[in-house]
Amino acid sequence: MYQSVRSVSGSLRRASSSCSSREFRRSIVTDTEVDQARNYCVKQLRHGDYEAYLIRQFIPRSAQDAYDALRTLNLELARLPETVSSPTIGRFRIQFWRDTINNVFAGKPPREPISILLYKAVTDLKARAGSCSSNSLKFWLLRFVTTRERHMENRPFTSLSSLEDYAENTYATLMYMTLAAMPLQSVHMDHLASHIGKACGIVATLRGIPVLAAPSQPIQGPSGANLGTTRSPALLLPLDVMAEVGLKEEDVFRMGPNAEGLQDAVFQVATRANDHLITAREMIKTLRAGEGPGHDYEHEGEVEHAYPAAARTPEAAEGDIRRGFGVLLEAVAAEDYLKRLEGANFDPFRVKASWKLPWGLWRALKGHQI
Known part of the structure; x- marks a missing residue:
């Protein structure tokens, strides 16, 4: 399980003109948290998906945060069959991510690096292009997660x-x-x-x-017993x-x-x-x-x-x-x-x-x- 990014206390910085202050008050996501989440995702790609790590540099800047978050999520889901002891536990993890995605698009991202960076990307996308583009992104993302769940048993x-x-x-x-x-x-x-x-x-x-x-x-x-x-x-x-x-x-x-x-x-x-x-x-x-x-x-x-x-x-x-x-x-x-x-x-x-x-x-x- 990925280690959660440490929450940063204190007053919020002024939100940029591209994002509404109401959204930031609801989500309590700071620039520092976004930077930490971005660094975490890039590190995961460098060690776990080097091809994506190389390609990310050539993705348009407007989509780079989304790319980093989505490719790191792909790593997490692809590894599930290898890291859980049963498909049932894997499906619980899948449901966690499905709930996380819904919360991200509702403006309530969990304190978890992938969801924080994805929230930043979604917030910026809404500001640039309106809700239609972000709705399209959510549609594809939920379909992606559902497909991964369907193939959990390898x-x-x-x-x-x-x-x-x-x-x-x-x-x-x-x-x-x-x-x-x-x-x-x-x-x-x-x-x-x-x-x-x-x-x-x-x-x-x-x-x-x-x-x-x-x-x-x-x-x-923990006791050394074989599970x-x-x-x-x-x-x-x-x-x-x-x-x-x-x-x-x-x-x-x-x-x-x-x-x-x-x-x-x-x-x-x-x-x-x-x-x-x-x-x-x-x-x-x-x-x-x-x-x-x-x-x-x-x-x-x-x-x-x-x-x-x-x-x-x-x-x-x-x-x-x-x-x-x-x-x-x-x-x-x-x-x-x-x-x-x-x-x-x-x-x-x-x-x-x-x-x-x-x-x-x-x-x-x-x-x-x-």
């Missing part, structure tokens, strides 16, 4: 399509939230975020194979892909990278992630050429995917891509992992740490190409 995905759905509702949704925090309402950017987010979600699943398939660690109480284990070994590769290549979960748990069919299954799943990155790359080219994306956006017309007419035109795409390009850098991190995975002959147990990602991010920014 069960295999039934199909490659179900893995893509999970990625859409987690990693693509994280990108939607960053866009909402700017705010940037664009069918083109949402379309790109959907493809890139799906690739990132698939990559996260592949990256987790060596961790989740390893034997779990025992939990010891059980955190979890059972898990393999989240899609069942349809595993059946096609003849891969068995038990073989991976017993033999690790030597399990027959593992590399074939990983290759198929990684290929789907790469396909999404290729699609996003081609979309950027065609949109910059003044053409359409080349295919329909499957989520257009759904809740929070409604756009003004001006946001639909190819002419608007270039400005949207330039303004939100930092959000699209998630594609560079996903591609970096896929290249290292290919270099390891699609054995996720042999993938080496990356040292080229900072260079890849710089090159992408310089050429505005992912």
Whole structure:
């Protein structure tokens, strides 16, 4: 559990002109608390999600606090199955975060660093863009938490399509939230975020194979007594892909990278992630050429995917891509992992740490190409 940021007593500083004094009186959040919360979240990312730590520097300043808070929350929720002794306890933690989110958007953030920084981001967003953008952010955030809860037990995905759905509702949704925090309402950017987010979600699943398939660690109480284990070994590769290549979960748990069919299954799943990155790359080219994306956006017309007419035109795409390009850098991190995975002959147990990602991010920014 994260350590709460120490409350700061004393009189409130004068709220900035962008935030109402009534909101600050209700929440009792000071500039010092916000600074402490921001430092805490950045530290968590530096040690727990280094890719996000690098990318955060290129996120538009207006959305940076939201990005830091949301990515740190993603770390917290992703770690839950590893840090609790049962799914029931995990669901209690999920409900804590659901209540926390509702309190943050109601102007009553708990004294907890993620919620304090998220409250700052939401307050600033309301002042800049009104309540519609903050309502959109809340919608995506609650959907994100619900999806994490649904996958608390680390069960295999039934199909490659179900893995893509999970990625859409987690990693693509994280990108939607960053866009909402700017705010940037664009069918083109949402379309790109959907493809890139799906690739990132698939990559996260592949990256987790060596961790989740390893034997779990025992939990010891204060007296040293064994209280059980955190979890059972898990393999989240899609069942349809595993059946096609003849891969068995038990073989991976017993033999690790030597399990027959593992590399074939990983290759198929990684290929789907790469396909999404290729699609996003081609979309950027065609949109910059003044053409359409080349295919329909499957989520257009759904809740929070409604756009003004001006946001639909190819002419608007270039400005949207330039303004939100930092959000699209998630594609560079996903591609970096896929290249290292290919270099390891699609054995996720042999993938080496990356040292080229900072260079890849710089090159992408310089050429505005992912």
